[in-house]
Amino acid sequence: MTQLPQAMIETATSAADWVLVLPVVLALMGSAALLVVRRSNRLPLLGAVLVIVAIIACEISLLLRIVSEGPLSMTMGKWLPPFGISLTADLFGAGFALAAAVVTLVVVLYAEIDREGNDGKDGFHSMVLLLLAGVTGSFLTGDLFNLYVWFEVMLIASFGLIVSGSSPLQLDGAVKYGFLNFLATTLFLLALGLTYGLLGTLNMADIMLVAPDANRAAMTGIAALLLLAFGMKAAAFPVNAWLPASYHTPTPAVSALFAGLLTKVGAYALLRALVAVLPDSREMLEPVLAVLAVATLVIAPLGAIAETHLRRAVGFFVIGGIGAILAGLSLPDVIGIAGAGIYIFHAILAMTALYMVVGLIEVRTGASDTRQMGGLYAASAPLSILFFLLILAVAGVPPFLGFWPKLLLLEAGVADAELGWVGSALVVALVINAILTLIAGTRLWSHVFWRNGPEGQPASGEPMPLVAPTPRVRLAFGAVSALVLGVVLIGLWPNPLIEVGQRAAADIVDPGRYVEAVGLAEVEP
Template structure:
């Protein structure tokens, strides 16, 4: 954190602060994204400039976040407070291994999606502020991962909402407007619950700084704190699209372009899942214990019901939306069993989902481009016509289901280990760990069935459903130069997913370090300079 030298003529809570140059790396990703978004908005009428500018800005953000992650892994959590007001009065950005890793993953997929987005963009689209909105969305996501204050988490949620509205309606098709209404209504409702919880929390504790809440929450009324935690669980559950407040996701994520769907699937729900993990496990652990049975039941329901929706769905991107929802159940499983393995499994699943769900929607966009259809009943014949795309899709289905040795296997392995340990030696009722293990395995099987069904209909079947299903499709469209660029960007992301799955050691070490700071946030509190022990 920043070093300080006190003066005698400043009010209580203020200090003259000298910030080391290395500490600025925590604020630069957010600042670059915000300034880049404003700058690209001014240059949106210049052909080619927005894309090049956005790529340069995101590369700068990635460089800063790599430096931040290395600093956190070497020295522990890092904190910086804006202005001369020190915590808990000032606005703090605080990064631990989880926050820094997720922010880096978000920036990497944003860079890839910027290249992929050229698939659906024409020369006339240069004035739609798409690249500016993408950077604004990245600013909100990065701020949410790095904030150390719950009210500022609310602010970053609002930034994400503004950017996502701008992205989801681009194209002005009736279907997009319908999706925006469904997406907006439930997300505004979630934001209202979040704001209500913040008001109650501030009234009870007099602070919204996460580190300060960890210090003072144990002395507050347990029943009142449990009510606040329940409101936060509801708000973040809606943001993450957990069952039963998940209907908005499959109703809206398939309506914009495939690039926007990929960004939404990779970033937005993962911020909600991360916020739930941070708020319930690290900030309000005592209240989480009271909510553990409800968390467990919701996790089990999300794990089992979501892939059933994917099996029943015929629209390709809507089906993938249900796969995204099923993954949120895996994250919640780690919250319900907050051992070190459980927390690490949740964190690793968030990282895996940022990459894998983004890539799944990207492949879906390529399929739609080649077939000219969104419904799997009107697709077919792509295996013979485009084997590389079929391989990418199959690899991602296996990763999403958690088949070894792909990336999705490792978080589910950690969660299974946590569930088995809970069933044997845990202090909570033994049914929870056992039920969670069965739910995770059922989710893997159902996800594999849903993905295999999609793959067979889209790629293995010769042509569209009907009398001509056994005859090769003659309506497939070849990819042009933009399409080949989109395919290359998708392939790079999938290769990265496979590589990490085959060599997970460094990532597992970082995730375990982050899980340790969530389970015992003493270092996180110390980074802000607040006195007292975290509970």
């Protein structure tokens, strides 16, 4: 059983600890405030930027505290752990929350490309902050039921964003997106009910203490339900068809936000639930995880090669990245988990940037199908460079950011290959994924930028007419260029990220410090 230290019961929460809850509070309050002023001309944009900057400042402070002191926890009200609502942050949770806030700030600025003449009735900025609140809460929660609550917050906000504009294509995408996500949420809720009925708790730290004594078969069944639910949220094979069928339907800014945040929350939930909370059950499911990882790694880039719609093709790159994360979950030592965690961080930045670059391509060409594009290199060489750099990063070409987590995964796979087939299969799949992703990406680049014009046009024909860039397009280009620059610089100087990633992975593999931060301790009955 568990009990609280007397010091924790008698000690009030310090003011400095409120930095843990402030990112969620600011996002929720900012969302409500911006909904009230949504019809104002510039207030929603200015307010969103100010709120997100404040959130980033809080999360930088939180991350620095965790680096120096270890995981931090705060429980709301007088219902102390494991009964109260706990927010608990370790290096992975705080780092992912910071990355999410940074890309949200960039997307808010980039979104002005689509908002010329908009009267604010759609409440775009309010829904973006609501989505950020759900994402941040998911990364920082210490309770499985509250993870479900934050998933619902994200679902509400993402529904509002995906149908904004009410075009038939958006409504079609919303139906596909909604059906699979509602099903995943139902499975998650079912797993929560079974967990509470079996263990009497949903606090993650408390589950870590009591789950080893529970019925192993029952806990493995619960873990399988969580794998299915979170796998659907993350778009892992074979429950991934909804992503390329829906992510291309909203505006490019919304697509970028979804690609950078939503699937990564599902991947983080898998990492937290299976490796930290239920490690014994994860061990039972390891062959399943390995098969899913290999299938996702290989099939996703093949889908990108076969696809001609640009944003749908990029959606398959997102799915392929989930395969790399699953590979890390199949290799649950510190190196493998560090690779999975750093890849989540990389994907938050790189996938958001890639969708934004694709949006700029669609604006300049006036088309969304690569068969109708061509000749963009001569008109916008900087845009072609941004696209090419991101393709190299996503494929994992050194020295770009995507290379380093894949290198860690390969190292873990080679070490595991001595013990069985899992490591060997994952190493081969990771290499094949890198090659196929590079083929798919360079194929898209050559069709969009290198050839003279649309498919079927003679090589000597006139270049396709391009839309001239407006001031809003230049603002969007500046925002995405800053994000791509960050991806490149982190890739060129990866040592701090790798060091922090390995420290974070150590707290996932051995969550003793996490449990201690919550205030729970194992005692003899």
